[in-house]
Amino acid sequence: MGVLQSAKTAIEFSLGPVQGLTVKDHEQETLLQEAWSAAEPPGLPPRFVQRYPASRLVLGSGVIATLAAELAGAGIRRPMVLAGARTRQSNLYAHVMHALQGLPWLDTPPVPAHSSAELVEQLARLALAAQADGFVTVGGGSAADTAKAVAIVMAEGEPLARHAVRFTPPSTLVVPPLLKPKLPILAIPGTASGAEVTASVGVRDASGAKLLLSDPAVAARVVLLDPVANLCVxxxxxxxxxxxxxxxxxxxxxxxxxxxxxxxxxxxxxxxxxxxxxxxxxxxxxxxxxxxxxxxxxxxxxxxxxxxxxxxxxxxxxxxxxxxxxxxxxxxxxxxxxxxxxxxxxxxxxxxxxxxxxxxxxxxxxxxxxxxxxxxxxxxxxxxxxxxxxxxxxxxxxxxxxxxxxxxxxxxxxxxxxxxxxxxxxx
Incomplete structure (x- = not known):
């Protein structure tokens, strides 16, 4: 720490083991400055854009029990619930079902690994017809990405494929703008994929190729990490x-x-x-x-x-x-x-x-x-x-x-x- 006084008066420093050192002339001040060293940090990119997600993380044992309150806080009154087949048979999913008791929610078929564009479009139509106003995802990245993709289709329209990022080797990338507001997602991860907080979406199309989409608006608004519930995974x-x-x-x-x-x-x-x-x-x-x-x-x-x-x-x-x-x-x-x-x-x-x-x-x-x-x-x-x-x-x-x-x-x-x-x- 250093206390800098007027240039005409003494400059008092406490640097490392030297306590109360008084520097009274330019030569001594220069020596003291040279004694300070710090590693240069990694260089900055010439230009970059930095976004900040509007996500809220709650980590703790038993936090799934707060699901109803978290949904209300996010403005979700009728969520669509998505999970894979294995997750739906787990204690993790049972905790979620218990926490949803008394609330209206929309059930869905089990989400397969890597999901599918056909399922996404089917669920988007179902959510629109049932007036779902948000999503709860339980489990891994396939459930999270499916909810994101459904939110995109509900806002931007079918087919999902027209919103996908397109890359042509060696260096041409086209990222369609996805500007319409998206319904909020509450995520309860059951794996370590981290997919719930990213802007990226990956879903298989009918040919087996992976459609990749990008939209910061589909990152989960609320994430509940419950280590006790995760013990069953x-x-x-x-x-x-x-x-x-x-x-x-x-x-x-x-x-x-x-x-x-x-x-x-x-x-x-x-x-x-x-x-x-x-x-x-x-x-x-x-x-x-x-x-x-x-x-x-x-x-x-x-x-x-x-x-x-x-x-x-x-x-x-x-x-x-x-x-x-x-x-x-x-x-x-x-x-x-x-x-x-x-x-x-x-x-x-x-x-x-x-x-x-x-x-x-x-x-x-x-x-x-x-x-x-x-x-x-x-x-x-x-x-x-x-x-x-x-x-x-x-x-x-x-x-x-x-x-x-x-x-x-x-x-x-x-x-x-x-x-x-x-x-x-x-x-």
């Missing part, structure tokens, strides 16, 4: 989806479109995830470990409010759409390989990620650490082990060339053969 599912959260952090650090705030969230979340993933695997009944993982995933989701995903998520989207593999499992396998591909082009941000994990070997030490984390978290490490057929690798690589994530990647992908090489290494 298998630790294996929390860990694979937690690898997705880890990928949000890493890609957010080197995305071509990012703001400085993305890095602040990413580095904090990385350290929490590195602790929480093995902890949840070793102690699946540990409420505190679940809380750490849920919160870290939430922070990782916020990274994508301030950045865009890159090559890694592009490949994972296509792996899911072609093979039907859960998104978390695809993330678990592909992350070290995609980081290795980008290691030279994104050396500085990856070195900062490594440092956040206590590593001093730069990007390559991070790649090795991700391999070790796969083992510690008990997640799959090879595409063959999660049901991806070798004959599909060419198709995945070809489809990957049309994914918007390539636009934001720090290293330009020059052809499908590069993607094929990454997939082969992961197979």
């Amino acid at each position: 298998p630790a294996s599912l929390m860990c694979t989806t937690g690898m997705n959260a880890l990928a949000h952090c890493i890609e957010g650090l080197y995305s071509r479109e990012r703001t400085p705030l993305a890095e602040a969230f990413a580095l904090d979340a990385l350290a929490r995830l590195a602790y929480a993933l093995p902890a949840v695997r070793r102690r699946p009944g540990d409420e505190a470990a679940r809380a750490q993982l849920l919160y870290a995933a939430h922070l990782a989701g916020l990274v994508l409010v301030y950045a865009r995903t890159c090559l890694h998520h592009a490949l994972c989207h296509v792996i899911g759409s072609v093979s039907g593999v859960p998104h978390g499992e695809a993330n678990s396998v592909m992350l070290p390989h995609c980081v290795a591909y980008n290691a030279q082009a994104a050396a500085e941000p990856l070195a900062r990620a490594a440092a956040a994990l206590g590593l001093d070997g730069g990007p390559q030490s991070l790649v090795r650490a991700l391999g070790a984390l796969q083992v510690a978290a008990g997640v799959p490490a090879r595409l063959r082990d999660i049901g991806v057929a070798e004959r599909d690798l060419d198709r995945i690589a070809a489809k990957g060339m049309g994914e918007r994530g390539l636009y934001y990647n720090p290293r330009q992908v020059t052809g499908a053969d590069e993607l094929r090489s990454i997939l082969e290494a992961a197979y």
Whole structure:
């Protein structure tokens, strides 16, 4: 701390171990200033736009019991409730049903993995006819993305596909403007995907391709994280989806479109995830470990409010759409390989990620650490082990060339053969 007086009087400083030091002349003042050193922070992008989400997070044991009050606070009187088939059979969903007793709400068919454009348009028509005024999503990213997509179709009209982002290699990206107000979403996550707070939406179309949309207005207005209710979710599912959260952090650090705030969230979340993933695997009944993982995933989701995903998520989207593999499992396998591909082009941000994990070997030490984390978290490490057929690798690589994530990647992908090489290494 320093107390600066008039330039004509003494300047008193308390700097480090020196207490009450009085500097009376210019030479001594110069020496004192030179004694101060601070590392230069990461450089700022030449120009960026930073949005702030209007989301409210409530974390704590038993917070699902406050659902009725939270809905009222968000102005939701007749919500549409969305969840996957497995979630609907869980204690987590039972807690939600109990909290909804006495309230009017609209039931829906179970949401399949990766959802579908047909289901989204069907639910939008149902919600309009029933005069639903908001959504409650329970479970993972597919339920969250479906609610977001339904909100977009209700406001912007059918078909969903005309609102999707379009990428043409090597560098042309078209993002349709989605300007109309959207109904509010209240999310109760049951995985570590973090999808509920992002502006991104991913839904499969009839051909199996992943439609990607972007609209900040569909981020959840309220998020309830209940670590006790989460204890019923298998630790294996929390860990694979937690690898997705880890990928949000890493890609957010080197995305071509990012703001400085993305890095602040990413580095904090990385350290929490590195602790929480093995902890949840070793102690699946540990409420505190679940809380750490849920919160870290939430922070990782916020990274994508301030950045865009890159090559890694592009490949994972296509792996899911072609093979039907859960998104978390695809993330678990592909992350070290995609980081290795980008290691030279994104050396500085990856070195900062490594440092956040206590590593001093730069990007390559991070790649090795991700391999070790796969083992510690008990997640799959090879595409063959999660049901991806070798004959599909060419198709995945070809489809990957049309994914918007390539636009934001720090290293330009020059052809499908590069993607094929990454997939082969992961197979």
